[in-house]
Amino acid sequence: MRKKIVVIVAIVIVSIFVLVDLFMEDLWESNENLLKEEVLSIEESVENINFNELTPFEWDVAYAFDPYTTNDTIYETVGYKWDKIRETINEGMNQIVFLKDGKVVCYLYGYPENNGYGIYFTQENRTEISSASVINSKDDLVFQVVRSNNVIYLENKVRKK
Secondary structure, rough: HHHHHHHHHHHHHHHHHHHHHHOOOOOOHHHHHHHHHHHOOOOOOEEEEHHHHHOOOOEEEEEEEEOOOOHHHHHHOOOOOOOOOOOOOOOEEEEEEEEEOOOEEEEEOOOHEEEEEEEEOOHHOOOOOEEHHHHHHHOEEEEEEEEOOOOOEEEEEEOOO
């Protein structure tokens, strides 16, 4: 009888952990939602914004991947595999990975028209990986705020320190 109770308690505990894991939002999803709130709250009169002051989480490097970049290339670039990554399937989609101390802390994916905003890095920030542009949080990151068809676009004007 005692073993039966221990087994039942163990099953209940494991079930609780599984359910919590299923319903818990990942850090990068939470941070993407926070970033979205910040971007969408930019006032109409703002033409330029400091990206470091806009991001509501800590990060040190961000990669913007070109359309059709394979998952393997993304994993190789960021240094490890994590779930829920998808390849972009069309031009104009955003696929941006923010890292802090080598770990993904924010993942932006999709069409700006669906997300309500888009972020674009200029080509001058290309890495040795031909399919990604990179910015560093230590850079002076002034982004131009462009509004079009109810979508906010942030486009950078990077100046190295």
